[in-house]
Amino acid sequence: MLSIKNLDVRVEQKEILKGFNLQINPGEIHAIMGPNGTGKSTLASVLAGKNEYEVTGGEISYLGKDLLEMSPDERAREGVFLAFQYPVEIPGVSTTNFMKAAVNAKRKHLGLDPMDAKTFLQLLNEKRAIVELSREFTSRSLNEGFSGGEKKRNEIFQMAMLEPKLAILDETDSGLDIDALRIVANGVNQLRNKDNAFLVITHYQRLLNYIVPDFVHVMYGGRIVKSGGKELALQLEERGYDWIKEEVASLA
């Protein structure tokens, strides 16, 4: 589904990703862990198409297409979804209207007519229930004045609405209490099937108790330095990142 080869990325003359490789197949859940500032959000932004990141080498293929050739909105309509680490507040646009625009943009792309109001409302209510967001939230301005946890639940709600093929969750668990964490994980697990895939970026092993990954990767210095199964996350939880850093240093 997604194949990243030797990816080099720069932002403001600074190299962030250096020879990054990753292969994701349909039905898989991959977790990426790693210390702060190592380039996890950069990877997520590059996949979503944020233009301030300059790709200086390597390639990304998504469902057989060159992802880097596609605009951010095209990627989204083709099924790429990024749950933002820091969701943006947009005063004056309600979550409902935002989702209406997004759902219909996707339908148009698929050659379908806009969804009728009644069906849309049903869909909205159904997905809202998954993340336990009240009706009031979807009629309010997008993320404006939402708590951290509400913003993250809103991201998962949007994901549920759009049913992406590849969902990238950037620290969706940070700052969540245990209930919110369960709600978020529940959203992912309901969506999960053999045809879609998830890339879960996290600092904490605890999310992975709820969303069980097939692969865990450790990212350090702009690339993946170690990969394993879900037990690797437990190891990191126990031992921190220093032993990884030492391993990398000894190999250099």
Added chain:
Amino acid sequence: METIEQQFKNTPTTQLDKVRVEAFNAFEKLGIPTSRVEAWKYTNIKTKLSKDFILTPLESEVNTAVKNYIASLPPYAFRLVFLNGIFHQELSIIPEIEGLYITNLKEAFANKSSNIEQYFGKAVNYNEEHFAALNTAFVTDGAFIHVSKNVAIEEPIYLHYFFTATDADAFVQTRNLVVVEDGASLQIAEDFRNASNITVQYNHVTESFIGKNAQLTLVKLQVETKNVKGIHSLEALLQRDSTFNASTITFEGNVIRNNITAQLLGENAHADLSGLYFGKENASIDNNILVKHLAPNCTSNQLYKGVMNDESVGSFSGKIFVDQIAQKTNAFQSSKGLLLSNEASINNRPNLEIFADDVKCSHGAAIGQLDENALFYLQARGIPFELAKQLLTYAFVHEVAERIQAKPLRQFICDKLKEELKLNW
């Protein structure tokens, strides 16, 4: 102008004529302002209007554009229709309601209806305002609306001004006079339209008198005003406990100038002035506000938002004057601009003149571009770039539309906004 001058010199018999002669003499002195006149700094109006304008009314045919538009209006709407300043009774619907008197100015002048002499020329400062002087001297026609004490008029009254100027030098002078007596309430929409493809020029004045505890809502629509050079002066005198809501909505126009003066004459009066404007191509959209706090305990609010495209220039000058007796004044002003092109600009000129010590006054101004992060967020959900821009523009301006008190007018503007921004929800 010789013959008209003679006409004014010969017949100052009635009170009305006296006012018009005074205004004529004032205009002779004032002339059309250059950009050296402070209030006209951002709109060099002298170079924008035709040099030898024609002030005599132009009889013109009701064309299909006018007919089609009239046909599209909801049947219940109260309306007066003017074409190039000339009243068209056959297109108008004037309700017979107890306590509401509506007619055209000409008719009111002729009959001296409802003491019109008591009001005409009394809210506007024609001794100093160039275009108010010109209008007062040469007004062709307009609406006269009088609401009697304690009468509440629920349905908005639409005043439609169509222009089809058959002569490029025509400069049409239109005018409304609105009297809302104590305890009464009224909603008015002034709708200006260019019903032709050529450039039209007009100079419009609205004088309004708002009695004690009375309410006036006035929405000025410049929605179908492509190729329009329009000058507007809106004057409001507020007595104690009264409320004045004015919304000025400008979707297009070549040269648009909106002057508003609200004078808070009695305690506890409230003026709420808001506006939103879009500039396209080389348009010049200039809003010029003066709020005068002349009594204690009054409040005023100004909220203006502009969206400028292409090489358009927007201007906002907002002055809050607080007299020394106007203690406990609350006066706020906010002017925000969104620049959608590198060549567009907005001039913001706030001005506070405060002579009382116990007041709360503030002004804020912000001009910027669309937020990159917000645009990316929308795109990351599949919304195409152009649509994302339109959505965020709607988000920026809709607050002004939401403030319109009269529901049918608010709905109308919100729908128009969505149409303008090609949003279909």
